[in-house]
Amino acid sequence: MSEMKKGLAGVVVDYTAVSKVNPETNSLLYRGYPVQELAAQKSFEEVALLLWNGELPTPQELAAFTETERAGRELAPNIKAAIDLLPLDCHPMDVGRTAVSVMGANDEQTADSSPEAELAKAKRLLAAFPAVVAYDQRRRRGQDLVEPREDLDYAQNFLWMTFGEEAAPEVVDAFRVSMVLYAEHSFNASTFTARVITSTLSDLHSAVTGAIGALKGPLHGGANEAVMHTFDEIGIRKEETREEAAARAKAWMEDALAQKKKVMGFGHRVYKHGDSRVPTMKAALDKMIEHFDRPEMLGLYDGLEQAMDEAKSIKPNLDYPAGPTYHLMGFDTDMFTPLFIAARITGWTAHIMEQRAANALIRPLSEYNGPDERHLS
Numbered sequence: 434m435s436e437m438k439k440g441l442a443g444v445v446v447d448y449t450a451v452s453k454v455n456p457e458t459n460s461l462l463y464r465g466y467p468v469q470e471l472a473a474q475k476s477f478e479e480v481a482l483l484l485w486n487g488e489l490p491t492p493q494e495l496a497a498f499t500e501t502e503r504a505g506r507e508l509a510p511n512i513k514a515a516i517d518l519l520p521l522d523c524h525p526m527d528v529g530r531t532a533v534s535v536m537g538a539n540d541e542q543t544a545d546s547s548p549e550a551e552l553a554k555a556k557r558l559l560a561a562f563p564a565v566v567a568y569d570q571r572r573r574r575g576q577d578l579v580e581p582r583e584d585l586d587y588a589q590n591f592l593w594m595t596f597g598e599e600a601a602p603e604v605v606d607a608f609r610v611s612m613v614l615y616a617e618h619s620f621n622a623s624t625f626t627a628r629v630i631t632s633t634l635s636d637l638h639s640a641v642t643g644a645i646g647a648l649k650g651p652l653h654g655g656a657n658e659a660v661m662h663t664f665d666e667i668g669i670r671k672e673e674t675r676e677e678a679a680a681r682a683k684a685w686m687e688d689a690l691a692q693k694k695k696v697m698g699f700g701h702r703v704y705k706h707g708d709s710r711v712p713t714m715k716a717a718l719d720k721m722i723e724h725f726d727r728p729e730m731l732g733l734y735d736g737l738e739q740a741m742d743e744a745k746s747i748k749p750n751l752d753y754p755a756g757p758t759y760h761l762m763g764f765d766t767d768m769f770t771p772l773f774i775a776a777r778i779t780g781w782t783a784h785i786m787e788q789r790a791a792n793a794l795i796r797p798l799s800e801y802n803g804p805d806e807r808h809l810s
């Protein structure tokens with residue numbers, strides 16, 4: 434029997450030039466650039482162009498994309514109608530998955546897999562998806578659709594369409610940082626799903642729809658939502674000091690680990706000494722805690738992190754600081770993973786284009802362990 438690698442752990446299956454995750458140096462490079470530098474200096478729009486094209490845009494390229502992106506933000510009538518038909522208590526990831534599927538049916542270039550068409554579709558998806566998340570949160574709150582504004586950038590407009598008011602610059606910046614950090618992460622489960630689907634020569638929207646299904650699970654993107662459920666289970670008490678909250682969180686974690694529970698937002702398949710993106714996202718969370726004056730949230734955060742570190746030396750992943758950041762911004766908890774979709778559309782589509790350019794059908798082998806051959810009498 435050939436060696437089996439459950440979960441493909443440690444298996445290298447292809448080359449990629451999109452990003453490099455290095456657990457030894459705890460670094461993440463998008464097309465060669467450290468993600469921390471991009472998060473400090475670049476807009477999400479610039480990072481998207483970097484991931485797709487391999488280079489940062491020239492001012493002219495950025496201006497052209499800005500125009501396309503701002504013109505493509507409206508919710509198409511049949512996507513709005515499809516969302517309106519979905520139950521208010523279905524998960525927002527079901528809404529996001531359905532919306533991308535309808536976008537695939539709408540797109541005139543769905544069957545065109547030329548590099549130019551793939552890039553154009555990726556840009557349209559990036560531009561159109563925020564309206565899905567924004568409208569879904571609003572309809573669940575009994576609020577009307579807010580039309581996009583072309584005078585706002587991607588992050589500003591996303592928050593505008595969700596909350597119907599202009600967000601403070603600090604909030605916009607933390608949101609932008611989260612989008613940049615969530616944009617890309619090599620062969621994670623959802624990206625690999627997108628590449629598997631692409632490898633059959635299926636279309637870009639099908640690959641993204643499948644990737645959304647993979648992202649939904651709590652072992653992957655669904656963890657950012659699960660982190661908030663943990664905070665809620667411990668109990669968020671605004672009147673509490675940071676120290677009081679930390680003590681309760683520590684006790685909660687010790688109890689959870691004694692019961693051998695998996696606590697979402699901690700651990701990673703590749704990083705074993707901490708996720709390269711966490712310090713940058715934690716700095717954004719700190720700014721939100723200060724902006725909204727919520728020190729007790731920091732107490733909960735620190736308490737869980739310290740207790741996990743002391744008991745198992747397992748470090749937080751990106752979902753851990755992202756969850757409470759989105760909560761403080763005002764997003765409903767089950768909207769957090771759709772926010773991850775909005776960002777990861779960039780990485781997924783970059784990988785879809787890369788897979789298509791050097792394709793091989795992805796079809797591994799299995800070792801049969803069912804009943805021996807038998808026959809109908």
Ligand SMILES: CC(=O)SCCNC(=O)CCNC(=O)[C@H](O)C(C)(C)COP(=O)(O)OP(=O)(O)OC[C@H]1O[C@@H](n2cnc3c(N)ncnc32)[C@H](O)[C@@H]1OP(=O)(O)O
Nearest residue numbers: 651652653654656694695696697698699700701702750751
């Ligand atoms: C953006 C992202 O998608 S990042 C990932 C988000 N996912 C989560 O936060 C879910 C929680 N974390 C996990 O389930 C895991 O750490 C994974 C799935 C991310 C990575 O898992 P793997 O590399 O397969 O490691 P595995 O799950 O085998 O864990 C190794 C050991 O650490 C323990 N462990 C790992 N993560 C956790 C955790 N979050 N809580 C408690 N124990 C954990 C496991 O129980 C296991 O212990 P054991 O050897 O005593 O059985």
Ligand SMILES: O=C([O-])CC(=O)C(=O)O
Nearest residue numbers: 617618620621622702703
């Ligand atoms: O790389 C992974 O396995 C998961 C992850 O952190 C991501 O997709 O951002």
